[in-house]
Amino acid sequence: MWRLHQYPLCPFSRKVRFACAVKGVEVELVREYPWERRDAFAALNPAGQTPVIQNGTVTLVDSAAICDYFEETVARTPLLGAGPEERAEARRLIAWFDQKFYGEVTSLLLTERMYKRIVLRQPPDAATVRGAARNAEAHLDYLDFLLDRRRWVAGPAFGLADIAAAAQISVADYLGGIEWDGHEPARIWYSALKSRPAFRPMLGERMEGLPPPAHYDKLDF
Amino acid sequence: MWRLHQYPLCPFSRKVRFACAVKGVEVELVREYPWERRDAFAALNPAGQTPVIQNGTVTLVDSAAICDYFEETVARTPLLGAGPEERAEARRLIAWFDQKFYGEVTSLLLTERMYKRIVLRQPPDAATVRGAARNAEAHLDYLDFLLDRRRWVAGPAFGLADIAAAAQISVADYLGGIEWDGHEPARIWYSALKSRPAFRPMLGERMEGLPPPAHYDKLDF
Structure with a gap:
């Protein structure tokens, strides 16, 4: 194990x-x-x-x-696409969410709304939180753009790019940094992920002393 | 092409x-x-x-x-190790240099000593440059530690981890952020890379208006 x-x-x-x-x-x-x-x-x-x-x-x-x-x-459920170009597109988007979304959204919210509250016992910096929310908005626009053109984030099949995106977005959503209104393609995509048995356990988990917004673990949000 | x-x-x-x-x-x-x-x-x-x-x-x-x-x-010269565990170790160290070294050293020097000078026409912030130099020192210690135990950064064979490390270190060295004294394992490793025909062309290239230190492209440094 x-x-x-x-x-x-x-x-x-x-x-x-x-x-x-x-x-x-x-x-x-x-x-x-x-x-x-x-x-x-x-x-x-x-x-x-x-x-x-x-x-x-x-x-x-x-x-x-x-x-x-x-x-x-593990041969079961390949997650990186069929050919080298499909895999390169998946890896481009994995890097996008792991580095760009993390740096511009998740890491800011984790510092301001989790680390300062739980460890430093300080209030969050409002300007930084607003900046992270603006950045999240731009990232959701890009996600909408991708999902208007393809079934999943990196192409026709579900894979690691969806997983990387959902991982960052779910943490930002837990920390109140995602405004879903006006992002139908992203919302439909995320709703499909939320209902997956592989993803649901994380939505039930809580960080002590830090409750998520009411919509966080709802399939209808 | x-x-x-x-x-x-x-x-x-x-x-x-x-x-x-x-x-x-x-x-x-x-x-x-x-x-x-x-x-x-x-x-x-x-x-x-x-x-x-x-x-x-x-x-x-x-x-x-x-x-x-x-x-x-491209089958020629595999750069990621023979088995899944060797490849995971190479990828761990690629991420180390791409993200940790970049975030703690290279990106700070690029902002302070390149971007501010060439684009913003501002002087570098001395405290940030000193912080980057301290971080570089800790990274070279870790490189020494690795190279005391193995021939190349990720194991017995030259590969992408060496390439990722050399890419970050060469830029930090160009920007005056690397102090080689006291880092013999890292210096010997970098000297071997400097003499490779695949690496030398980069050492001859210059950023306009921003000369490197005298030792930068010397094989004996």
Whole structure:
């Protein structure tokens, strides 16, 4: 059994959990708050970040490395497209959500609305939160643009780009950073993901002392 | 012939150039300064970042997606290790240099010493530059640690992790952010890379109005 070191609002852990569930890889969850900088965790991952996944002597670090590992070792449900160009398009969009959406939206909300509240006991900076919401709006516009032209984020098939996008968006949504009005293509896509048995468990999880908005885990939102 | 949209100090373009040269993929360079936000470039890559590589109707975006594409389509010189665990270790370290080193060192130096000078006509912020230099020192310590235990960054064979590391370090070195004293394992490794025909052309390239330190392109440094 694989053991995944994660915490409820880590978007990269959500990406790994979602991918593992789709692939049928059973995962036991181990709670780890990276900001506590535990020595035992730093020994597993010198970068000090979740997710880390372990099985016996195998320790895998970094969500992209972990997802590629399971894509290579588990034949069930290929998640990266049929040919090299389809895979490059999927990887472009995985990088888009892992890096651009994370940097412009999720990481700002995690700092302002989770880390400051739970760890620093400080109020969020309103201007930063507003900036993150504006950035989220632009990202949802781009998602609408993609989904007007294709069935899923990277092409005709569901895959890792959808998983990467849903991981970031679900954390931003939990933290009140997503305004769904006016984004029908993105809303329909996200509604389909919310109803997937592989994704639902994450929507039921809560970060202590930090409740999500009422619409967060509803299929009709 | 592939056309690579890049500029001399883009670390992710250096990664693609180095990988292509090792793979024997011929590349024509097209100068692109992403901060000019040209519409024609935004149409190629809505993220607005270099590198972008094109060949006929195929357009590839994001250095990881581009390197994976050539790894999949060009059999010569495999760059990602023999088995899934070796590949996961390579990908962990590629992510380390692409994201952690870039965020903590290269991006700070590019902003302070290149963008402010060339675009904003402002002096660099000394505290930020000192912080980047301290971070670089910690990263070189980690590189020494790895190279004390293995021949190359990710294991016994040269590969994409070495290329990703050299791409970031060479840009930081150009911008005066690397102090080599006291880092013999890293220096020996970098010296071996500097003498490779696939890497040398980048060391001869200059950003206009921004000369590198005297040691930058010397094999003996």
